[in-house]
Amino acid sequence: MKTIVVLGGGYAGLRAARQIASAKTHQRIILINKNTYHYEATQLHQVAAGTLEPSDITFDIKSVAPKGVEVIIDEVQRIDRDQHQVLLSQQEPVSYDYLVNALGFESETFGIEGAQENSLPLVDINTAVAARQHLEQTLARYQTSKDEQDLSIVVCGAGFTSIEYLGELVYRMPKLAKQYKFPLEKVKISCIEAADSILPMFERGLADWATNYLRKKGVEFHTSTPITSIRPGQVVSNDQVFSGHTVIWTTGVRGSEVISASGYPAKRNRVVVQEDLTVEGHPEEFLIGDVSAVPDPQSGRLYPTTAQISIAQANCAAANIAARLAGQPSQKFTFKSVGTVCSLGPFSGVAQIEIMGQMKLKGLAVGVVKQFTNYRTVLELADCKAMLASR
Ligand SMILES: Cc1cc2nc3c(=O)[nH]c(=O)nc-3n(C[C@H](O)[C@H](O)[C@H](O)COP(=O)(O)OP(=O)(O)OC[C@H]3O[C@@H](n4cnc5c(N)ncnc54)[C@H](O)[C@@H]3O)c2cc1C
DSSP, rough: OEEEEOOOOHHHHHHHHHHHTTTTTOOEEEEEESSSEEOOGGHHHHHHHTOOOOSSSEEHHHHHTTTTEEEEEOOOOEEEEETEEEEEEESSEOSSSSEOOOOOEEEEEETBBBBHHHEESSSHHHHHHHHHHHHHHHHHHHHHHHOGGGGEEEEEEEEEHHHHHHHHHHHEEEHHHHHHHHOGOEEEEEEEEESSSSSSTSHHHHHHHHHHHHHHHTEEESSSSOEEEEETEEETTTEEEEOSSSSEEEEEEEEEEHHHHTTOOOOOEEEEETTEETTTTTEEEOOOOGEEEOOTTTSSSSSSOHHHHHHHHHHHHHOOOOOOHTTOOOOOOOOOOOOOEEEEETEEEEEEEEESSOEEEEHHHHHHHHHHHHHHHHHSHHHHHHHHHOO
8 A cells, every 4th residue: 555645735735635535546645734724725815804704714624634534733844855754843754655745835025125024924824814913903003093104004016915905905994994993084005016017917908997996995006116125114115115004915925945945946946847747856746736836838937826726736646646556657737727816805806717718807796706716616625515514
């Protein structure tokens, strides 16, 4: 019997464990995750803005892990790739015959001075909760401080996560103003972006629509404005300074630190994998999700890091492990996007859907599509009953 170890209980890891288990190859399958729960990373911005609670997007991992999968709760420190062992924080090393590394993403500061110390990233449940607590405490403080900086929020970056966060924030702000008794008209929300436009993954018309929607709700956009440093309460771009007592950092992600600690050849902790999703020279190692980098054969550029691609990679890696065990050839990873949906609060958004040609959507309909994709993604990870029972 071989041991297949899956690292990380996010989209890629949980889906891979499910697919490997359902192939019924009768091997030992171990899933290692640092938290006792799986969280829906695609909804972290909602927890950070306070439109959802952490319990709305977390599931007890032991309950939702597929039958026949042993779950170890511990933090991976490093992989000894020569000895085929995973080294953990608390427990004994775990040996493997096949490894599926799906350890996901961390915040990327691009080496910008002060970014780590003076801003709030959104990369997991703890950081999303910390961002929400900071926001609410700072807004509430205005009642006694009367300091307008307490009502000023600076969001760094104008990609997917930033825009989805802004959408939730402007939706919730009137309720927060009532709850914490601050004047809504004094709230200042700025979005700072190095590129010359927002949402680069959307066609220009939809990105402009999203910009106008958020502008009307009070967001000031500063594009072509590269951030050069962050000081406490100040985002600096060369000689411009944007002040605010809440600074949110959503400029980009990198792969898990375990990648560099384990000596993988990588850029920003993402490893370029082979066509079958293994690592060159290590046919027993599969890298999937945000720790991997896969060139798109059409554009030659790397695919973006998304849950959609993570799940497709998990299917491919699981099929390739089953093929390998059966002495059959591996398949190449291929990906066809079904589209991209960016919410602007619970009831609006923009979407490019790629089913039967391209469809562009904006406004209320997108809120419904987004809800549907969230539910669909959840159901792709574990069975419906287990997900509901873990609530
Ligand atoms: C706010 C936001 C909105 C997004 N919206 C979308 C969207 O609409 N559509 C889309 O397709 N993508 C979206 N994304 C991107 C998507 O969330 C990621 O691409 C996806 O989560 C990657 O999946 P993954 O399984 O590789 O990693 P993750 O989801 O990061 O999962 C990694 C897992 O590994 C665990 N882990 C990490 N380190 C360790 C360790 N050392 N030891 C043990 N366990 C560890 C983590 O706890 C986690 O459970 C969004 C991202 C954000 C932040």
